[in-house]
Structure formats: structure tokens, C-alpha cells
Amino acid sequence: MEIRQLQTFIQAARFESFSKAAEMLGYSQSAVTVQIRLLExxxxxxxxxxxxxxxxLTVQGERFLEHANQILYEVNRTVNDMSADQELRNPLHIGTIESLCSAKFPGLLNRFHGKYPRVNMRITLDSPEKLIRMMEHNELDLIYILDTPRWNKDWIKVLEAAEPIVFVSSVNSEFVAxxxxxxxDILGEPFFLTEKNANYRQALDQHLALEARALKPVLEISDTEFIIKMVERNDGLSFLPYFAVEKFIAQNQLAVLDVTDINISMYRxxxxxxxxxxxxxxxxxxxLVKEFEK
Known part of the structure; x- marks a missing residue:
């Protein structure tokens, strides 16, 4: 029994497909079939x-999957322990959303690269749902998302931090005072919003729907930085995570509006x-992420 056979078996079980496992591992489909046959x-x-x-998976396959995962875990733990004194150099693939990447990652990656210049970082941007699927198929090392609280027995959660979603305007807006x-009071104003698949946009739309109201933005776009630039010019309002606008508020470029009949939070x-x-x-x-939280 070889380590590569266990890796192939685990990927075939995850994808429920020999061809997708082969594509993931860089093998031919026939090579995957042979490895599984030899294991059996x-x-x-x-x-x-x-x-x-x-x-x-058969019943025996389900039982063997537990053993295979444990074996690979111990192999990786051993390799990691033996290289504990060596410089970090293994690649790191992280999945996140656009707004978190723009607001949080520049400082994080600058600090990380300064300490570990030999680590090749790769960032994938997508919706929380797609990032979760990628994580479950072992296409990402970890994911950093903004969403309602998530839990699954197959996931390890290492951070959960509440993040208010706020209405913002330019400091010159009539609503600031x-x-x-x-x-x-503000629904009739021009709004620049993220696209409807953004979870905090969905939460806003659902809140309005419960009150038989709706908001029609003048622009929908996934680029948070562009939205902030438009709002800063006093061209309209937006509804964004506080972390995305925090530095602009501190620099007196944007202002948070005191809207009291709605309270929506998401969790990083x-x-x-x-x-x-x-x-x-x-x-x-x-x-490093937790250090930045302090």
C-alpha cells in the first residue's frame, strides 16, 4: 500500500469520480483506476x-476512508515535525471574498511575505458557497469568508468575528448630520451596491422585502473599491461591511449614517x-490574522 494510492482513493471519494480525481492529481484516468483496483x-x-x-463508497469504503485520512494526517504531521526547524517554504492557497481581500489582505500578506519570503502565496476570490466547495474538494488550504455563522462537523473553524454592515456616505452628504x-429617509437616494449574490446585500434585500419595500441601485458591481470611490465623490450611498470602509472613515473621507431601524451583521x-x-x-x-484582530 502506497501513500499515493491513499491520496488517490481520498480524492476519488471526495469527487465521487475517477476522472475528476485524475484531473485533480494530474494522473490519467486509467492510472487512478489501476491504483484503486490494487488497493481493493x-x-x-x-x-x-x-x-x-x-x-x-461501499460500506467498506466508508470505513477505509476514515483510516486513509488518519494515515495521511499522521504522515503529514511527521513530515511537519521533522521540518519544524526549517524555513517555511511550502505553498499556501487561500480562498476569500473581494471585499476582505481589498481591506484585510494587503497588510496581512505584506507581513507574511516579510517573515516568510520563500512561501508562494496564491489567493482565489469567489463567493462563500464556491469557496466552501473548493475547500471540501481540497482545492484550497483554508478559506477566509464573510457570512452568517457557519458550522459543519467536517470543518475546523479558527476565527469568528462579528462585523457590522453599515450605510455610508461622503462626509459632505446632507444625511451625515x-x-x-x-x-x-434614504431609500430614495442613489445607491451603489454589491451584486445580489453578496450575502450582506441579500440580507438587506430580505429585510426590505419583509416590509414590502425594495431598493433599486443605480449601480451594482462586485468591486468594493470602486463603490467607495463613487460614494466619496458624494454621488450616492452604499451598504458595506465596516472593515471595508474603516480607514476611509478614520481619514474623514466617508461617514457612517445613523440608520436606527436596521441592524445587520455578518461574521468573518x-x-x-x-x-x-x-x-x-x-x-x-x-x-497573523488573529494578531491583526488585537
Whole structure:
């Protein structure tokens, strides 16, 4: 039994497909089929039921998956322990959303690269749902998302921090001086919003729908920095995570509006898959994120 056979088996189980496992691992499909067949012969049991182009684990396959994950975990832990005194150099692939990347990652990556220049960082931007799927298919080392609180028995959560979502305007807006504003006071203004698939935009739309109201923005775009520039010019209002606008508020370029009849928060969360060995590179990135929280 070889380590590569275990890796192939785990990927085939995750994707429920030999062809997708082959694509993920850089093998031919026939090589995956041979490796699985050799495993089944050695274990004297059938690990997969084949149904057309898809495969599913048998009862024995489910049991063996637990052992295979544990074996690979211990192998990775041993390798990590033996290299504990060596400079960090393994690649790190992180999934996140656009607004977090723009606001949080420049400082984080600058600090990380300064300490560990040999680590090749890769960042993938997408929606929380797609990033979670990628994590579950071992296409990402960890994910840093903004969403409602998430939990799954197969995930390890290492950070959860509440983040208010706020209405913002330029400092010259007529609404800045207003106290105890209501949603109805500002709904007629031009709005620049993220696209409807952004979870905090969805939360706003759902809140308005419950009151039989709607908001029609003059612009929908996924680029948070562009939205901030438009609002700063006093061209309209927006609804954004506080972390995305915090520095602009501190520099007196934007202002938070005192809208009192709505209170929406999301949570910044970091996960990695339970079956993913947490490398020293992952540990150090997580440590730096928490350090920035202080």
C-alpha cells in the first residue's frame, strides 16, 4: 500500500469520480483506476460501487476512508515535525471574498511575505458557497469568508468575528448630520451596491422585502473599491461591511449614517477541512490574522 494510492482513493471519494480525481492529481484516468483496483485487491474488499461515470463508497469504503485520512494526517504531521526547524517554504492557497481581500489582505500578506519570503502565496476570490466547495474538494488550504455563522462537523473553524454592515456616505452628504435616521429617509437616494449574490446585500434585500419595500441601485458591481470611490465623490450611498470602509472613515473621507431601524451583521470566519493537515504555513497565516484582530 502506497501513500499515493491513499491520496488517490481520498480524492476519488471526495469527487465521487475517477476522472475528476485524475484531473485533480494530474494522473490519467486509467492510472487512478489501476491504483484503486490494487488497493481493493490488497484489502480484499470492494471500495467503490461503479455506476456509469460516477462512483460511490461501499460500506467498506466508508470505513477505509476514515483510516486513509488518519494515515495521511499522521504522515503529514511527521513530515511537519521533522521540518519544524526549517524555513517555511511550502505553498499556501487561500480562498476569500473581494471585499476582505481589498481591506484585510494587503497588510496581512505584506507581513507574511516579510517573515516568510520563500512561501508562494496564491489567493482565489469567489463567493462563500464556491469557496466552501473548493475547500471540501481540497482545492484550497483554508478559506477566509464573510457570512452568517457557519458550522459543519467536517470543518475546523479558527476565527469568528462579528462585523457590522453599515450605510455610508461622503462626509459632505446632507444625511451625515442626521440623527435617528430611518430607512425610508434614504431609500430614495442613489445607491451603489454589491451584486445580489453578496450575502450582506441579500440580507438587506430580505429585510426590505419583509416590509414590502425594495431598493433599486443605480449601480451594482462586485468591486468594493470602486463603490467607495463613487460614494466619496458624494454621488450616492452604499451598504458595506465596516472593515471595508474603516480607514476611509478614520481619514474623514466617508461617514457612517445613523440608520436606527436596521441592524445587520455578518461574521468573518476562517475554516479549513478537518481532513486537511494544518501545515506550519497555515498555522502562521492564522496566527497573523488573529494578531491583526488585537
Amino acid at each position: 485487491e490488497e484489502l480484499c474488499c470492494r471500495l467503490f460501487d461503479r455506476m456509469g461515470r460516477t462512483v460511490s 442626521g440623527k435617528d435616521l430611518k430607512l425610508q 470566519q476562517i475554516f479549513y477541512h478537518r481532513n486537511k493537515f494544518c501545515t506550519r504555513e497555515m498555522e502562521e497565516f492564522i496566527r
